[in-house]
Amino acid sequence: MKGDGDILLTLAGHFALLSLFAIGGANAAVPEMHRVAVELRHWMTDRQFADLFAIAQVSPGPNVIIVTLIGYQAAGLAGALVATLAMCGPTCVFAFYMGRTWERFREARWRNAIQSGLVPISIGLIAASALILALAADRNWVAGAVTFATAAFGYWTRLNPLWMFTAAGLIGLAGYI
Amino acid sequence: MSETPIAAPDPPPGLSELFLAFASMSLAGFGGVLPWARRAVVEQRKWLTAEQFNEAFSFSQLLPGPNIVNFSVIFGSRLRGPAGAAVALAGLLGPPLVIVTIFAMLYTRYGDIPWLQGVLSGLAAAAAGLIIATTAKMAKPLFEKALATRSLDAAPLVALAVFFAIGILRWPLPYVLAVAAPVSIALAWFRR
Known part of the structure; x- marks a missing residue:
């Protein structure tokens, strides 16, 4: 089909770039994924994005697996593979080579400056992820209450998130959201 | 080695x-x-x-x-x-x-079946809540430190600025990082 190759190239380009800008892990990259997939490329709606993020969270495996779902939504099986490889490839090569040289700078002042300088940026990015996901997921007051309750339990207790997901899933199943 | x-x-x-x-x-x-x-x-x-x-x-x-x-x-x-x-x-x-x-x-x-859509909506609402909890846990030490020393530490301001640029203004990540990363690393460098 005409255009499929274009989508794959676009996917590869976006995620390879994102791979190198993802400071603070996959969850910190969620706002950029949302911007590209929903606002820029219209591969999915806001609601579908929130659904896919939820599926990634309740699936086993690292959080980065959200890119596989986005890739599939955009361009099927090939899209899933391309997006995953693009998101992990560049950073893996980088990690492979840096892993061999970096440790000799363990005590270096500039390394510590980079390390502590990136912390507030990661926090700002994850806070933005939280806002974007909440706006996409909370379509009525029950959903908002579920988000609020999960945040409170997650912050103040050590309850396994599995229980919170189970409860939230049941509330959704009952048709309240 | x-x-x-x-x-x-x-x-x-x-x-x-x-x-x-x-x-x-x-x-x-x-x-x-x-x-x-x-x-x-x-x-x-x-x-x-x-x-x-x-x-x-x-x-x-x-x-x-x-x-x-x-x-x-x-x-x-x-x-x-x-x-x-x-x-x-x-x-x-x-x-x-x-x-x-x-x-x-x-x-x-x-995905369009109503009951499955309901379950997913519930999960999505919970997933958002968990990310909020993660954010709060990560941000706590940053803001506590600034409050305890009663000094206007730059780190919380950097976090707020990044949040505003990405979460509210929805600016592209590469542009925001191109400015925020050097600034934040320089601030960390001169902190002591």
Whole structure:
């Protein structure tokens, strides 16, 4: 089909770039994924994005697996593979080579400056992820209450998130959201 | 080079053992693999001490890209070279990739069924709440420090500025980082 190759190239380009800008892990990259997939490329709606993020969270495996779902939504099986490889490839090569040289700078002042300088940026990015996901997921007051309750339990207790997901899933199943 | 923080255990684990270790921690890792990685590598197999694990992981966080993916590459290559890196990565990503692809197919096919849509809406609301909790936990030390010293520390301001630019204004990440990263690193450099 005409255009499929274009989508794959676009996917590869976006995620390879994102791979190198993802400071603070996959969850910190969620706002950029949302911007590209929903606002820029219209591969999915806001609601579908929130659904896919939820599926990634309740699936086993690292959080980065959200890119596989986005890739599939955009361009099927090939899209899933391309997006995953693009998101992990560049950073893996980088990690492979840096892993061999970096440790000799363990005590270096500039390394510590980079390390502590990136912390507030990661926090700002994850806070933005939280806002974007909440706006996409909370379509009525029950959903908002579920988000609020999960945040409170997650912050103040050590309850396994599995229980919170189970409860939230049941509330959704009952048709309240 | 024998003094490296990630010293290889003697004898190093085989490639299949490495694959299985990363596959099992990945499949157990629901909502984040890190706690399982620590358990598998430090507590069960004793391939690293807790201190070595922290050092290796903090380095993985420093690199761009998904942290646990970086960790698998660094750890695998340290133990068994390029083949070890490839095997650890394949173990970490392979099985979840298959599972999540099946979920993606099911979602495409059945995602519009009302009861499933309801369940997903519930899960999405909870997932957002958990990210809010993560944010609060991460931000707490940053803001507490600023309050305790009663000084206008720059770090919380950087976090707020990044949040505003990305979350509210929805600016593209590369542009925001091109400004925020150098500024924040320079502030950290001159902090003492």
